[in-house]
Amino acid sequence: MQLQSYQYDTFRRHARAVIEPAVIHHWKTSQDAMLERLSQESKVILGGDMRADSPGHSAKFGSYTVMDLSTNTVVDIQLVQSNEVGGSYHMEKEGLVRSLALLEARGVTLDCIVTDRHPQIQKFLRDRNITQYYDVWHMAKGISKKLEKISKQKGCEKLQKWLKSINNHIYWTAATSTTGPERVAKWTSIVNHVQNIHTHEDPLFPKCLHDARQTRDKKKWLQPATPPFYKMFPN
Numbered sequence: 001m002q003l004q005s006y007q008y009d010t011f012r013r014h015a016r017a018v019i020e021p022a023v024i025h026h027w028k029t030s031q032d033a034m035l036e037r038l039s040q041e042s043k044v045i046l047g048g049d050m051r052a053d054s055p056g057h058s059a060k061f062g063s064y065t066v067m068d069l070s071t072n073t074v075v076d077i078q079l080v081q082s083n084e085v086g087g088s089y090h091m092e093k094e095g096l097v098r099s100l101a102l103l104e105a106r107g108v109t110l111d112c113i114v115t116d117r118h119p120q121i122q123k124f125l126r127d128r129n130i131t132q133y134y135d136v137w138h139m140a141k142g143i144s145k146k147l148e149k150i151s152k153q154k155g156c157e158k159l160q161k162w163l164k165s166i167n168n169h170i171y172w173t174a175a176t177s178t179t180g181p182e183r184v185a186k187w188t189s190i191v192n193h194v195q196n197i198h199t200h201e202d203p204l205f206p207k208c209l210h211d212a213r214q215t216r217d218k219k220k221w222l223q224p225a226t227p228p229f230y231k232m233f234p235n
């Protein structure tokens with residue numbers, strides 16, 4: 001097409017000299033303002049998670065992101081290289097450690113932090129006496145994976161009809177509960193619901209909230225003491 005265009009080298013030179021410094025300057029300025037605002041607040045709730053450059057356990061780089069959950073804004077990103085911390089497994093904790101050190105240096109007081117269930121993170125936060133909650137995305141993913149596996153076993157195919165509803169139920173439970181016991185009551189009501197029982201013993205959640213309409217698919221209900229039921233609720 002004979003289109004005139006600048007060379008990649010030229011683009012890189014401009015990026016290095018102009019674009020990148022501008023991006024970094026803008027980020028630093030807005031991060032400063034965010035940290036200043038957060039340091040004025042008494043109870044900051046954060047979310048944190050690691051993103052790696054490749055799936056599995058062979059990542060070379062990971063970036064740990066910390067987010068202020070009341071405004072859904074990213075407060076800090078730490079880039080960690082696996083060989084500086086003794087392997088990719090250790091990147092997650094190191095990223096969090098660095099972010100928390102920055103927040104502490106800027107006078108930010110944490111109320112609690114929401115993360116996945118990475119064992120090193122759990123131990124670190126416990127040792128530091130920081131309240132930790134598990135994020136619902138990782139919980140739902142873990143539970144769904146297990147249920148999917150069970151639903152592929154012989155005799156448990158019925159469970160497949162429930163995978164989506166149960167996943168929704170996890171998110172709904174997390175989003176609508178204000179206390180721990182309420183969460184437990186709502187979450188465990190699923191044991192009854194899948195058996196076509198919609199009133200529950202726990203006074204914190206005595207009744208399902210859905211319409212009492214008749215389902216067209218009567219075969220979906222599970223019977224107690226059948227493989228899909230006891231594999232789903234082993235206790």
Ligand SMILES: [Zn+2]
Nearest residue numbers: 193197198208
């Ligand atoms: Zn129900």
